[in-house]
Amino acid sequence: MLSSAMQRGLLAVLLWPSLLTLSIPLDCGEEQSNLSRCPSISQEKLLDRVIQHAELIYRVSEESCSLFEEMFIPFPLQLQSNPAGHACITKALLIPSSKSEIQQISDKWLLHSVLMLVQSWIKPLVYLQMTLTRYDYAPDMLLNKTKWVSEKLISLEQGVVVLIKKMLNEGMMITTFSEQDLFHQNAQPDMLESVMRDYSLLCCFKKDAHKMEVLLKLLKCRQNDAYNCA
Template sequence: MDRMHMTVMQQCVWVLLLWPNIFAVGTPIDCREDPANLSRCPTISQEKLLDRVIHHAELIYRVSEESCSLFEEMFIPFPLRLQSNQGGYACITKALLIPSSKSEIQQISDKWLLHSVLMLVQSWIEPLVYLQMTLERYDHAPDMLLNKTKWVSEKLISLEQGVVVLIKKMLDEGTLATTLTEQALLQYDVQPEMLESVMRDYTLLSCFKKDAHKMEAFLKLLKCRQTDKYNCA
């Protein structure tokens, strides 16, 4: 009974923490009710849709940052925290043709800004589903971490939907498929030793946090170009 009460209390705390965000992102870019022709989102103006997509990306980055910090505190010894991206722990989106330096980002077109965001979003949908499943097998994973991961996974799909509609509105074209290799996704079927598994999950969260920040930055740069094209350093 005590365990049940603690779980309910944790869930209540989680709802209260997300209360402003639930109403902020509950309906803005979720077009999944009509996936065949996206009839709902095209009624939103391009400017308003871009603002909502940016807000969505901001929230995803914020929660991903919180999730990574919580996982780190719970499961990663301090000496290992700097090793997550060394050796064999490479980010799964490393193979994508995403601009990384400031000069590259400034030079790419609006089209490639949007397609870069879409590639990042689509590349993370399946790995985050994997992460949800593997975190549920942890003996002491707090409900807050599980809830945050689930929330981000769901909102990432909504963000994908919004970016797809934004591409159609701004560029009047279809979308590009991601170049993430099948081998990169199949790596999650391997069952490693416990420490390796924990470090791999930590790397996954760390890499997603970085990519979520890129999504937010690319979208904000796009917004800047729409309003002040020559002053977006």
């Protein structure tokens, strides 16, 4: 008989196409799914669309992390607070983390913080797509989710850039990470180390995706009620 994890994975594969169709928001037009085509819409609507993207990215990253955990991570290792013992790749970024720090930063730095997070994850997610294709029994659901998030993240980057130009009249700020900075890994790591590294990457991205969503929602709150956004 199939294990419960395998059964859930099979069910997820069957349901993924319909769930994905229902969850993709319309962007700047009925035929468009690219936030870079949003300069013609209002700042308020653009911010709403960017938040929609961030919400979906976080939701799918959470599902991906849970599915990966069920399929590949032994239960004792699931209980570890820091799964792979690696610091998240965005730890070096000067992103406010505490509630008080976030409340004190300007709208400008809220937007630039989101942009730095988005840009710093584009290459790692491409790397993750490549490594997952080498897994035995990796469900198509997981591969599709990772590919979808990677594509949606690029669209989110484009939307945030347009939003920065609209709100701040500024250009794009690019973060610079080399692959060596992002992945401190052996040329041929053993299987468990490789799996735990990928698990850590997924968990870190889930955390940062949630942070992107929170920062963008705080920005929206400030637009509507600057004095009551606890």
